[in-house]
Amino acid sequence: MKPRQKRLAIIGGIVAAVGVATALVLNAFQSNLVFFYSPSQVASKEAPVGRTFRLGGLVEAGSLKRDGVTVSFLVTDTVKTIPVRYQGILPDLFKEGKGVVAQGQVGPDGVFVAREVLAKHDENYMPPEAGEALKRAGQPPMKTSGTIMKEAGK
Amino acid sequence: MIPELGQLSLLLALAVAAILGTLPIIGAAQGKPQWTSLARPAAQTLFLLVGFAFVCLAASFVRNDFSVLYVATNSNSALPLQYRIAGVWGGHEGSLLLWLMMLCVWMLAVSQFSKHLPAPVVARILGVMGLIGAGFLLFMLTTSNPFERLFPVPMDGNDLNPLLQDPGMVVHPPMLYMGYVGFSVAFSFAVAALLGGNLDATWARWTRPWTTAAWCFLTVGIMLGSIWAYYVLGWGGWWFWDPVENASFMPWLAGTALIHSLAVTEKRGAFKSWTVLLAIVAFSLSLLGTFLVRSGVLSSVHAFATDPGRGLFILGFLVVVIGGSLVLYAWRAPSIGLGSRFGLVSRETMLLMNNVLFVVAMLSVLLGTLYPLALDAMGMGKISVGPPYFATVFVPLMVPVIFLVGIGPLARWKQAELPELAKRLRWAAGITVVAALLTGWLMGHVTAGATMGFLMAFWVLTSIATDIWERVRPSGGVHGGILARVRLLPRAMVGMFVAHLGVAAFAFGVSMVNTYEVERDVKMAVGDSTEVSGYTFFFAGLKNVDGPNYDAVRGLVEVSRNGRKVEELHPEKRIYRVQRNPMTEAAIDPGFTRDLYVSLGEPVEGGAWIVRVYVKPFVDWIWGGCLLMALGGALAASDRRYRVKQKQESASTIASSGAQA
Numbered sequence: 001m002k003p004r005q006k007r008l009a010i011i012g013g014i015v016a017a018v019g020v021a022t023a024l025v026l027n028a029f030q031s032n033l034v035f036f037y038s039p040s041q042v043a044s045k046e047a048p049v050g051r052t053f054r055l056g057g058l059v060e061a062g063s064l065k066r067d068g069v070t071v072s073f074l075v076t077d078t079v080k081t082i083p084v085r086y087q088g089i090l091p092d093l094f095k096e097g098k099g100v101v102a103q104g105q106v107g108p109d110g111v112f113v114a115r116e117v118l119a120k121h122d123e124n125y126m127p128p129e130a131g132e133a134l135k136r137a138g139q140p141p142m143k144t145s146g147t148i149m150k151e152a153g154k
Numbered sequence: 155m156i157p158e159l160g161q162l163s164l165l166l167a168l169a170v171a172a173i174l175g176t177l178p179i180i181g182a183a184q185g186k187p188q189w190t191s192l193a194r195p196a197a198q199t200l201f202l203l204v205g206f207a208f209v210c211l212a213a214s215f216v217r218n219d220f221s222v223l224y225v226a227t228n229s230n231s232a233l234p235l236q237y238r239i240a241g242v243w244g245g246h247e248g249s250l251l252l253w254l255m256m257l258c259v260w261m262l263a264v265s266q267f268s269k270h271l272p273a274p275v276v277a278r279i280l281g282v283m284g285l286i287g288a289g290f291l292l293f294m295l296t297t298s299n300p301f302e303r304l305f306p307v308p309m310d311g312n313d314l315n316p317l318l319q320d321p322g323m324v325v326h327p328p329m330l331y332m333g334y335v336g337f338s339v340a341f342s343f344a345v346a347a348l349l350g351g352n353l354d355a356t357w358a359r360w361t362r363p364w365t366t367a368a369w370c371f372l373t374v375g376i377m378l379g380s381i382w383a384y385y386v387l388g389w390g391g392w393w394f395w396d397p398v399e400n401a402s403f404m405p406w407l408a409g410t411a412l413i414h415s416l417a418v419t420e421k422r423g424a425f426k427s428w429t430v431l432l433a434i435v436a437f438s439l440s441l442l443g444t445f446l447v448r449s450g451v452l453s454s455v456h457a458f459a460t461d462p463g464r465g466l467f468i469l470g471f472l473v474v475v476i477g478g479s480l481v482l483y484a485w486r487a488p489s490i491g492l493g494s495r496f497g498l499v500s501r502e503t504m505l506l507m508n509n510v511l512f513v514v515a516m517l518s519v520l521l522g523t524l525y526p527l528a529l530d531a532m533g534m535g536k537i538s539v540g541p542p543y544f545a546t547v548f549v550p551l552m553v554p555v556i557f558l559v560g561i562g563p564l565a566r567w568k569q570a571e572l573p574e575l576a577k578r579l580r581w582a583a584g585i586t587v588v589a590a591l592l593t594g595w596l597m598g599h600v601t602a603g604a605t606m607g608f609l610m611a612f613w614v615l616t617s618i619a620t621d622i623w624e625r626v627r628p629s630g631g632v633h634g635g636i637l638a639r640v641r642l643l644p645r646a647m648v649g650m651f652v653a654h655l656g657v658a659a660f661a662f663g664v665s666m667v668n669t670y671e672v673e674r675d676v677k678m679a680v681g682d683s684t685e686v687s688g689y690t691f692f693f694a695g696l697k698n699v700d701g702p703n704y705d706a707v708r709g710l711v712e713v714s715r716n717g718r719k720v721e722e723l724h725p726e727k728r729i730y731r732v733q734r735n736p737m738t739e740a741a742i743d744p745g746f747t748r749d750l751y752v753s754l755g756e757p758v759e760g761g762a763w764i765v766r767v768y769v770k771p772f773v774d775w776i777w778g779g780c781l782l783m784a785l786g787g788a789l790a791a792s793d794r795r796y797r798v799k800q801k802q803e804s805a806s807t808i809a810s811s812g813a814q815a
Contacts, residue, residue: 003495006497006498009498010498010503010506014506014510017507017510017511017514018510018514021511021514021518021551022514024546024547024550024551025514025517025518025521025547028542028543028546028547029521029522029525029539029543029547031543032539032540032542032543032546033537033538033539033540034537034538034539034540035535035536035537036535036536036537036538052540054536054538066758066759068677068758069675069676069677069764087675088675089389089675089755089756089764089766090755090756092735092736092737092738093735093736103540132536
């Protein structure tokens with residue numbers, strides 16, 4: 001091969017590789033975007049059925065129930081309330097009356113089945129999504145501070 | 155008094171950094187030796203000043219001086235001494251000081267080990283590092299002063315975040331920052347070369363050991379973070395694709411590409427402009443990583459709004475450093491030239507493919523990390539990018555990388571032949587397939603994912619064995635036994651083998667854990683037992699324990715296998731007294747072939763607990779692989795030829811200056 005052809009081949013190869021990679025990346029990106037909805041939005045059926053999304057708000061006081069490794073609780077933005085079911089161990093900072101973010105899907109019975117429950121490791125911390133939900137519901141935003149995230153579930 | 159001295163020291167440091175960042179660079183441009191000669195003493199003074207400020211902050215922590223706001227926020231009188239010292243880098247302000255401290259350590263090292271370099275080059279390198287330092291000092295003094303006083307003085311401090319009260323957290327940030335900041339040497343050298351318009355093989359040879367050293371620190375830093383997440387976060391994962399982790403992973407990916415392209419630039423003079431660009435990118439990502447993690451934008455982009463000064467400064471600084479160096483690059487790079495030519499099939503091409511893949515991987519992580527932030531900042535809604543995205547993107551990108559790890563080192567520079575390579579590697583390929591299938595079969599079931607992983611691990615292993623064998627096997631005409639020849643292998647090459655072996659160990663560990671781990675959350679009362687992967691976990695008891703600054707419930711779990719006792723595990727649930735935060739302290743029995751992992755979830759009715767019981771096969775190989783990579787890097791960076799060259803060159807400069815005298 002002449003040097004010119006060689007260079008073209010190398011450039012062509014790189015362009016092809018980057019093209020394939022980009023297609024791959026964008027495709028995976030598209031299908032893994034997790035959107036956030038507040039309890040009011042979920043209650044008014046704005047949230048997609050059969051697709052994973054995040055639900056944020058406050059854990060309603062007195063709503064936590066345990067049955068072996070299954071737990072259920074209510075997430076509220078003070079306007080609407082959504083029942084959540086989760087199997088596994090809740091993060092250390094999960095508390096009634098505190099902010100929480102759950103990732104999962106809404107079942108046909110209207111119960112949000114969480115595959116992951118997130119809480120930030122600081123008692124004053126309000127997860128951004130939970131804060132957002134309260135703000136949308138017209139509540140004053142609460143104090144936030146940046147610390148390390150702790151997740152539970154898989 | 156001590157905090158004021160620290161503050162004063164930082165102010166003086168800013169003045170020195172400003173001098174270091176201007177006069178030597180101007181001196182180098184205008185050929186004024188008396189200005190360029192300022193660089194070394196200024197860098198050393200800067201080190202002393204920042205070092206003194208650092209000691210002052212540490213002293214305030216040790217003395218429990220809660221009149222200092224930062225100490226009051228991040229410490230407590232009941233905090234054990236080692237965590238009070240680690241508290242120095244437990245928050246935003248202190249981490250900036252640590253970052254600056256590390257920059258000064260690297261600067262001091264550069265000023266010490268650059269005797270053989272021409273004075274204008276040293277002046278430019280230290281000058282650029284000085285400018286970066288000045289930027290950080292300005293940022294600290296104007297928006298994030300660690301020595302700010304608090305009045306009225308509180309009775310006691312707010313305590314260090316319990317998650318950070320861990321030996322791993324004492325060493326993780328310094329290691330990580332040593333790595334981040336280490337890339338500033340390659341960056342400064344690249345900018346210096348662009349300013350001077352002189353980029354030759356010396357540039358690459360000199361930059362290489364520094365970059366590799368920085369990369370080693372970064373590798374160990376990321377590894378420590380991963381281990382910490384594994385046992386402190388209490389649910390046994392080792393990597394979460396969390397933005398905080400991604401922030402440190404992006405510079406690592408760019409750095410990995412950089413050390414490989416530097417090899418080509420040094421050995422063959424090719425990829426020059428590309429290597430310079432990578433040096434700029436690697437350091438820019440380090441800066442981005444530091445700010446992403448430390449500014450609070452990750453938890454909320456609106457953190458900027460609560461403190462607009464900080465946010466604007468950070469953005470401005472990033473724009474100046476990254477934008478400025480890229481503009482300089484665009485202006486000067488055409489004069490660097492592309493370097494020498496190479497064949498379509500050659501080691502250069504394979505390393506080029508390595509670089510393309512690593513950069514694409516880095517960009518995909520960047521997309522997944524920044525996109526949600528950008529969307530949120532523009533008020534277009536809150537989204538997050540799930541870990542499956544990263545997994546789907548990463549595996550297909552890394553498979554060809556690992557295939558190349560096998561053939562790249564065996565391919566000749568300039569021109570290689572594919573059929574010849576295939577012939578040399580036929581045994582390696584055969585053994586790889588058999589070994590991968592055999593391993594899956596021995597583990598009980600063969601899956602596509604695990605087999606892929608095993609193929610990669612064994613492929614790297616067998617191709618390294620082929621490479622070494624070809625170099626040491628007895629052949630006519632050369633004397634000495636195999637061992638003698640093994641000893642003759644250059645240290646840099648041994649380093650490469652060790653690092654690549656680390657890749658194999660890593661891939662093996664990951665495939666094992668991902669496919670064959672068993673995780674079980676069970677409800678257990680004292681006296682109950684459960685069986686996981688052939689191990690019996692017996693919940694033998696619970697007792698209350700008092701720690702130095704926490705109260706805990708400690709469980710006793712006896713593990714046995716086939717009736718024989720293996721280990722006693724003591725998982726804890728702690729409540730730290732000051733912040734009243736609960737913390738899960740997992741108990742782990744580490745092993746060469748498996749970890750046994752038990753952590754207490756939460757108490758339920760009737761004195762029972764939800765307990766996590768995990769058996770993780772070969773999980774320690776993941777971190778062992780990282781250690782091997784870092785060790786390989788350390789071996790390569792300490793290769794004799796870097797030192798011999800320097801000695802010879804310094805000897806010849808002395809000789810020539812002697813002749814002049």
